[in-house]
Amino acid sequence: MTVLVLGGAGYIGSHAVDRLVEKGYDVAVVDNLVTGHRAAVNPKARFYQGDVRDQDFLNDVFDKEDIEGVIHFAAFSVVPESMKKPLKYFDNNTAGMVSLLEVMNKHNVKRIVFSSTAATYGEPKQIPIKETDPQVPTNPYGESKLMMEKIMKWSDEAYGIKFVALRYFNVAGAKPDGSIGEDHHPETHxxxxxxxxxxxxxxxxxxxxxxxxxxxxxxxxDYVHVVDLADAHILALEYLKAGHDSNAFNLGSxxxxxxxxxxxxxxxxxxxxxxxxxxxxxxxxxxxxxxxxxxxxxxxxxxxxxxxxxxxxxxxxxxxxxxxxxxxxxxxxx
Ligand code: NAD
Ligand code: UDP
Incomplete structure (x- = not known):
């Protein structure tokens, strides 16, 4: 069976695809290359260029592939841009999640590991931040991701689609051999x-x-290495495959x-x-x-x-x- 990685040509997604391939998983990637790079995708993964919001395209991919679970990285993530163009973020991130879950439900795919963020917490009330702390985002990017978490919660209730939300703190680093890494334009990190x-x-x-x-x-x-982060996604997928319930985890050091x-x-x-x-x-x-x-x-x-x-x-x-x-x-x- 296949793991479908959405946004697998991006910085974090390409490292996750690489680790999945290294560990022997069969991998397919969906990416529209809006910020990602085709060259970042491990050649052993099958690549489909298209948009998560395009349900015809996505249905076609789900028809072709025998998917055991999805890992969803595809999103916009530049905070200052989200302050100026909030609808761009709710459209790509939040509406993209609705599209994906509809297609997953139609094809009876019941596991999703999701890139969430520390930005869903907003200004923390206490340090260190716990998963149970209030989530009060201070920008549209964080809000779009919190909405995606909530949409997954209700899709679990209604359709039994189990999710793990991984709330990343500051991600940095690259694969140690230097073959893949971070390449954003413009760079903000x-x-x-x-x-x-x-x-x-x-x-x-x-x-x-x-x-x-x-x-x-x-x-x-709080900085976390991208390869360690990638490995957490594989553990989260295995956690869902073992039959555990939906959950959320911080990923930091x-x-x-x-x-x-x-x-x-x-x-x-x-x-x-x-x-x-x-x-x-x-x-x-x-x-x-x-x-x-x-x-x-x-x-x-x-x-x-x-x-x-x-x-x-x-x-x-x-x-x-x-x-x-x-x-x-x-x-x-x-
Ligand atoms: P990135 O921009 O490098 O990767 C995102 C990938 O998704 C790109 O390849 C892009 O082309 C693709 N994509 C975007 N919208 C799409 C769509 N509608 N359809 C298909 N593909 C689409 O970003 P990244 O830094 O790798 O971040 C990946 C995820 O992690 C994002 O969801 C982001 O919100 C989250 N995150 C990142 C950080 C960080 O420090 N980089 C921290 C917290 C959370
Ligand atoms: N930062 C900075 N100069 C820069 C870019 C970032 O001082 O050119 C600071 C930023 O204000 C923040 C920290 O570096 O305090 C981390 O910012 P980044 O955008 O990398 O991640 P964020 O914490 O916003 O997710």
């Missing part, structure tokens, strides 16, 4: 931006805010690093100066986000291999150095 400065592609890093109530005034985040600490770690790993300046706060940034992720460790038996940020940055730097231009299809998707 801290680690790849720091490495663009290290590579001389950007003049300097702007650190957004140094007056937060944290150890050095800059935001604190339970350790926080400030933006200044990340810059210092990158200077150490790359040996580059990495010029940086302080800049005003970025709208909507919570001061500190750290996951309580013992639930994923206890229930899914998730055992992350990359437990320090220098290792995470080192793998991202390895990808950056071996692919200074990113994937070859850069122009097509920008």
């Amino acid at each position: 801290l680690v790849p931006i720091i490495l663009e400065v290290a590579a001389g592609e950007r003049k300097e890093l702007s650190i957004f805010g140094d007056d937060y109530p944290t150890k050095d005034g800059t935001n604190v985040r 339970s350790t926080g690093f400030s933006n200044k600490e990340m810059l210092e770690a990158a200077r150490k790993v790359t040996g580059k100066e990495i010029p940086a300046k302080m800049a005003p706060r970025r709208a909507g940034d919570p001061s500190t986000l750290i996951a309580a992720s013992d639930k994923a460790r206890d229930v899914l038996n998730w055992q992350p291999q990359y437990d320090n940020v220098e290792d995470i940055i080192r793998t991202a730097w390895n990808w950056k150095q071996s692919h200074p231009e990113g994937y070859a299809d850069r122009g097509a998707n920008a």
Whole structure:
């Protein structure tokens, strides 16, 4: 039987496809390449180019493939853009989920592992954040993902489609051999931006805010390696295959690093100066986000291999150095 990965040409999805193939799963990928890259998809996976919201297309894929479960990464995820264009996010993310669940139900596919996010919590009431804490998003992106979680809950009630929502904290790094990695246009995430400065592609890093109530005034985040994250999806799929009920898990390291600490770690790993300046706060940034992720460790038996940020940055730097231009299809998707 086949695992269908939606959004499998994207940054995280391509690493999940790669790990699935490495572990011997039969894999099919659906992606419209709006932000993804065909070259990122492991050649052993079958590839279908199309949109999750296109039910005719999706029905066709489900007719062709014998699907045991889906892993759903396909979404837009740039917070500032979602503030300006909320309907774009509710259309692609939330309506995309409705389309997918309708097709899954029609084809009697009853398992879905879903990319959720720390952004569903909004400004945390306590640190570390537990799965049971209130989910009050502060931007349309987080709201679109929370709606997707709720839609899955009611689809479970009505149709018995079981789900695992994986709420990622800050994802970074790349496959250690440097063959796949992060290639977004424009790039908005801290680690790849720091490495663009290290590579001389950007003049300097702007650190957004140094007056937060944290150890050095800059935001604190919880970084998880993309390969560890990919493995959690496989564990979640097996958890559903074992007959367990729907559930939600945080995926993080339970350790926080400030933006200044990340810059210092990158200077150490790359040996580059990495010029940086302080800049005003970025709208909507919570001061500190750290996951309580013992639930994923206890229930899914998730055992992350990359437990320090220098290792995470080192793998991202390895990808950056071996692919200074990113994937070859850069122009097509920008
Ligand atoms: P990405 O943009 O690299 O990957 C998303 C993939 O989905 C792309 O290949 C894109 O082409 C595809 N896609 C988007 N809309 C589609 C549609 N309608 N039909 C078919 N394909 C479509 O993003 P990423 O960083 O790999 O993130 C993957 C998922 O993880 C997203 O759902 C995101 O919300 C979630 N997430 C990411 C982070 C992070 O730090 N990167 C953190 C929390 C959650
Ligand atoms: N950040 C920064 N400069 C940048 C990009 C990001 O200072 O050019 C900060 C951002 O304000 C946040 C942290 O880095 O405090 C992580 O941001 P990112 O966008 O990578 O992830 P988020 O935490 O928003 O999901």
